[in-house]
Amino acid sequence: MIGAGIVGITTAAYLRRDGHDVTVVTMHPPGEYCSFGNAGMLNPSSCVPQAMPGVLAKVPGYLSDPLGPLTIRPSYLVKALPWFVRFVLNAKERQVEHAADALRALIKPPVECYEDLARRAACSDLVRRSPYLVAYESEQGFRADARAWNLRRERGVETQEVDAARIRELVPQLAPIYVRGRLVPDQGYVANPERLTKALAAQLEKDGGTILKRKVLDIELGEGGVKALRTDAGRVPVETLIVCGGVHSGELSAMLGERVPLEAERGYHVTYSDPGLQLPMPVSLSDAKLFVTPMEMGVRIAGQAEFAGIYAEPNYQRAEVLERHMKRMFPGVHSADKTQWMGRRPSTPDSLPVIGPSAQQANVYYAFGHGHIGLCAGAPTGRLIADLVAGRKPGIDLAPYRVDRF
Numbered sequence: 001m002i003g004a005g006i007v008g009i010t011t012a013a014y015l016r017r018d019g020h021d022v023t024v025v026t027m028h029p030p031g032e033y034c035s036f037g038n039a040g041m042l043n044p045s046s047c048v049p050q051a052m053p054g055v056l057a058k059v060p061g062y063l064s065d066p067l068g069p070l071t072i073r074p075s076y077l078v079k080a081l082p083w084f085v086r087f088v089l090n091a092k093e094r095q096v097e098h099a100a101d102a103l104r105a106l107i108k109p110p111v112e113c114y115e116d117l118a119r120r121a122a123c124s125d126l127v128r129r130s131p132y133l134v135a136y137e138s139e140q141g142f143r144a145d146a147r148a149w150n151l152r153r154e155r156g157v158e159t160q161e162v163d164a165a166r167i168r169e170l171v172p173q174l175a176p177i178y179v180r181g182r183l184v185p186d187q188g189y190v191a192n193p194e195r196l197t198k199a200l201a202a203q204l205e206k207d208g209g210t211i212l213k214r215k216v217l218d219i220e221l222g223e224g225g226v227k228a229l230r231t232d233a234g235r236v237p238v239e240t241l242i243v244c245g246g247v248h249s250g251e252l253s254a255m256l257g258e259r260v261p262l263e264a265e266r267g268y269h270v271t272y273s274d275p276g277l278q279l280p281m282p283v284s285l286s287d288a289k290l291f292v293t294p295m296e297m298g299v300r301i302a303g304q305a306e307f308a309g310i311y312a313e314p315n316y317q318r319a320e321v322l323e324r325h326m327k328r329m330f331p332g333v334h335s336a337d338k339t340q341w342m343g344r345r346p347s348t349p350d351s352l353p354v355i356g357p358s359a360q361q362a363n364v365y366y367a368f369g370h371g372h373i374g375l376c377a378g379a380p381t382g383r384l385i386a387d388l389v390a391g392r393k394p395g396i397d398l399a400p401y402r403v404d405r406f
């Protein structure tokens with residue numbers, strides 16, 4: 001396998017459970033790439049694709065707003081243009097319905113999957129059942145989100161509309177500027193995504209799996225598919241290969257003869273280690289596309305989508321934007337002790353991951369491209385891959401996630 005992010009490690013855990021010999025090759029230690037710093041949300045309600053009808057009209061507003069959720073580095077615009085064109089083409093009603101169905105099917109059971117894996121890895125404290133609150137500063141913002149909430153409702157997601165008074169009861173330290181909201185029950189979150197991935201990786205090794213810290217430079221092909229990985233520390237023979245390389249999976253699939261449009265949708269977080277807040281549940285601002293989540297190491301605000309390619313240096317002004325949101329949301333937050341971070345979401349233009357067999361190589365499976373929902377969909381993806389490798393019928397139709405759909 002390639003990759004020790006949350007997708008790779010949960011996939012490895014399920015494969016090992018089935019009795020396979022599992023070797024994970026990773027260039028970063030487990031949980032130290034994109035899976036390090038996400039918002040921790042396990043929200044089966046997040047079945048709304050990124051490309052929604054009207055998205056193109058919103059882009060100028062996002063780009064010109066200094067507190068907006070989107071930035072595109074001018075030097076990267078031309079490179080990203082083909083991906084953006086595909087993204088916009090996916091914002092059509094039919095495709096949106098299709099993507100919402102496929103996302104909902106994939107992420108229906110995330111909390112249960114993680115509770116089960118975490119119990120075995122002795123880190124049950126990290127997986128917490130909780131509702132979350134989505135808050136709106138204006139009636140107009142609330143109404144503008146109606147289509148997204150309808151998509152969720154039509155797929156069985158139950159929510160409660162809440163007014164300003166109820167918002168204050170639910171999250172008393174939130175600034176009294178929010179007039180409408182939605183409470184989403186039956187969700188969950190992970191109180192430290194890095195520690196969860198590391199604990200599952202340690203359990204994998206205890207259970208007999210192997211983790212090799214190496215970079216895959218090339219993939220050796222032969223009759224019947226992949227023969228070996230060529231790494232910076234020698235050759236690793238392969239019987240069956242699972243590609244869970246996060247944002248680098250496009251480079252890896254190209255080595256296997258399959259082109260996948262994958263972009264680095266770079267997000268940021270700020271974690272406050274002594275925030276002086278008692279946050280009873282995660283809070284999201286839909287307009288700003290961010291989450292504030294209670295973590296075991298404090299409180300984290302996470303969001304932003306920056307298009308600058310995989311390899312550009314972080315621009316921590318984007319994290320400062322999150323800090324400004326945080327001060328507006330929680331004016332009493334103590335900000336003396338905080339850390340900033342940038343991570344690369346592996347994003348496809350249709351908001352759906354690639355899950356399933358290669359169309360080119362007989363012994364290869366893909367599990368990547370989870371964009372905004374890689375934690376939530378990581379363990380469910382791992383279960384599906386284990387089913388495929390074992391020859392069991394997967395619990396859902398995998399056609400929407402096929403690698404050759406692009």
Ligand SMILES: Cc1cc2nc3c(=O)[nH]c(=O)nc-3n(C[C@H](O)[C@H](O)[C@H](O)COP(=O)(O)OP(=O)(O)OC[C@H]3O[C@@H](n4cnc5c(N)ncnc54)[C@H](O)[C@@H]3O)c2cc1C
Binds near residue numbers: 002005008026245
């Ligand atoms: C700010 C932010 C907030 C987010 N919030 C949430 C959230 O609340 N809920 C949610 O579900 N998702 C969230 N996400 C998305 C989620 O974090 C990602 O989708 C997920 O971490 C992707 O996991 P992964 O295992 O695919 O990739 P990664 O964690 O990036 O792991 C990729 C692995 O592949 C390895 N690799 C790649 N190429 C090679 C190579 N050539 N050789 C060897 N190893 C290689 C890397 O070393 C690494 O181990 C958020 C993301 C960001 C940035």
